[in-house]
Amino acid sequence: MSIEKIYLHWSATPYNFVKEGAYHTIVQGDGRILRLSGYDQFTFHTFRRNSNAVGIACACMGGIPWRDFPPTQIQIENMCREAAALAKQLGWKPESISDLPHVNRVLTHAEAAANRDFGEISARLSTGVSDSSAIRNGLPHNNYGPSRWPDGWPGGTVERWDFFQIKESDPPGSGGDALRKMIREFMVSPTKSPLSEAEEVKILLNGENIASGFLLDENRYYVKLLDLLRPFDIELGKVKPGEDRFINLISNQLTPKFLADLPLIQGFPTVDIYLNRPIDLEGNPVGDIRNPIRPFIGGVLIEKSTYVPLSDFCNELGISFAVVIDDTRSIRLSR
Ligand SMILES: [Zn+2]
Known part of the structure; x- marks a missing residue:
């Protein structure tokens, strides 16, 4: 459409x-x-x-x-x-x-x-x-x-x-x-990338540093989506570029909860992120009115990479996380 x-x-x-x-x-x-x-x-x-x-x-x-x-x-x-x-x-x-x-x-x-x-x-x-x-x-x-x-x-x-x-x-x-x-x-875009000026934390999974988190709005850390996939055995499916861009993720273990979200930071192109989005042989979505296909989180495109709010990602997929503000400045995830 x-x-x-x-x-x-x-x-x-x-x-x-x-x-x-x-x-x-x-x-x-x-x-x-x-x-x-x-x-x-x-x-x-x-x-x-x-x-x-x-x-x-x-x-x-x-x-x-x-x-x-x-x-x-x-x-x-x-x-x-x-x-x-x-x-x-x-x-x-x-x-x-x-x-x-x-x-x-x-x-x-x-x-x-x-x-x-x-x-x-x-x-x-x-x-x-x-x-x-x-x-x-x-x-x-x-x-x-x-x-x-x-x-x-x-x-x-x-x-x-x-x-x-x-x-x-x-x-x-x-x-x-x-x-x-x-x-x-x-809709107004910021003139420079917010990543360099944002507070940065380490994202740890079972003690291992898997990614960096950037504090891009009042209280939410954003993480590069690609960094979150392998640690949680999520595969990258179809990536649709262009005006109706979306990313489909594939996992046979995780199911999103479809919770309500806060708005993403403003001024960046957004990316809808699906999990196990059903498609036909031509790659078209196969939802209908009764079973609409809905993204489970949104992301924003910054410097050509998709960043997602870490809390949304974790809450949706049942991953527990704790923000640790000591000298390690980290967010600890556990499965
Ligand atoms: Zn109306």
Whole structure:
């Protein structure tokens, strides 16, 4: 599936909502990110717009809107971090993501529902008509978005209004531009490699030094993925370069737990990392809606190598680890 759009949703649920086969990624109320499906997998998230798009949702806005589960600050930020990482992975430039009046690549569900990626004249042809008439008029669906937009865009049937605004007190219609601004900021690359300036520790497995760890965000050490494979009898499977890059690992002993993760450090291309990703003879993934194929951790590409947060790797695969801050400055792993 080639990805042309990213849709930003709220799930109209409590903060801990999880459902596979719908959104590719759900950000929970505490900001933790659940990757439920690889971004190259088809899932159902945005009415009649799923064949070329990714859906990322904040689990929020269930119950009485704005009162019971309003979007949290960390949740919105981490949704934007995730969208920024994906946009970067796709090779999009921050300046290529347009704002209202005509949005192109990153849309809130409110904007998608209102066909704000089409011209206003076309959008009028999708308003106040049946879905089939809208489709006959060349639109993906009828206008089921917010009832009025401050710039006079035709109002819809209000079935969806995800992120029409971020806070109840914000101006109506301002949500998309505010989220895109945040996403663009998260896409900016650092000018130099962070490895040389990061605090470095030794990674020890049963006393043997197997790798170096680099403290790249507040409290997480990143390790070169390749260094972690042989010590845990993991084989390197398919490595797909390019815009939808991923790495598949192979192990007949380890099974990931698919826990929620924190966002990766920003500004670097991301790499989805799978374990035993099923593929057919041509190397294509063989997941379906009921069994989506999901990466178990994410990594970032720094100086042409993939680095992963060590804690994510260990937690997912049941490897215990202890950070030892004595004069050896090491992290000790044990199987
Ligand atoms: Zn939605």
